[in-house]
Amino acid sequence: MLDILFEDEDMIVVNKPAGLLSIPDRFGKDPSVKSLLQEKFGAIFTVHRLDQQTSGLIIFAKNAEAHKQLSELFEGRSIIKKYFGLVNGRPPQEGVIEECMMEHPIRKGYMMIHAKGKESKTSYEVVTYYKQYAWVSFQIYTGRTHQIRVHAKHIGHPIVSDDLYGDGEKLKLSSIKKKNFKLAKVAEEERPLMGRQALHAASVQFEYKGKELLLEAPLPKDLTATLKQLEKWNAINTN
Secondary structure (H helix, E strand, O other): OOOEEEOOOEEEEEOOOOOOOOOOOOOOOOHHHHHHHHHHHOOOOOOOOOOOOOOEEEEEEHHHHHHHHHHHHHHHHOOEEEEEEEEEOOOOOOOEOOOOEEEEEOOOOEEEOOOOOOOOOOEEEEEEEOOOOOEEEEOOOOOOOOHHHHHHHHOOOEEEEOOOOOOOOOOOHHHHHOOOOOOOOOOOOOOOEEOOOOEEEEEEEEEEOOOEEEEOOOOHHHHHHHHHHHHHHOOOOOO
């Protein structure tokens, strides 16, 4: 069942779980946010997308006119889009990444930095530093495919557990609680705390039909559990 955060006559805003497609893929076998909404509401129009393994806020239009207006807002950069992500290492406190992006000429679906690509801009600010990681707030000003993931890799601090632009290593408690970790006798293999790219679409803010909207999606359980363990075992001693 979908977690609907907001609905009116023009739009539906959903907190998408990681692992669920935004829209149907070319095979059409797996469920998606759009197909599930269509079952309930009928005609649904795609405004933007999230990667399958990224959680968080996604907007769909309920009619053609709303789709046109919302799409223009996104394309015109009139929407403030913020994400949270856990990255490897400790980047500078804040920064702006302006690097053009394009799809790799051979690796289909893989995006890369290239001077001949499309203009792309991401700003970030570190919310919390940990010994091995950093919890970061991102704002994107353009909506390129995999933009945050590519820009994070570019500055040398890829998103944790990103199997396309990072090392793909799943974040486990044993990698945080190194000295004191013991695997339970009943467990054959340790389950990861974070088994997908640690990225969440947290909020959007924009004006629509004269009203200012601020829509927010709470963090999912895997991210809240990960942050709790990091605070406990991987926090930086500031005393």
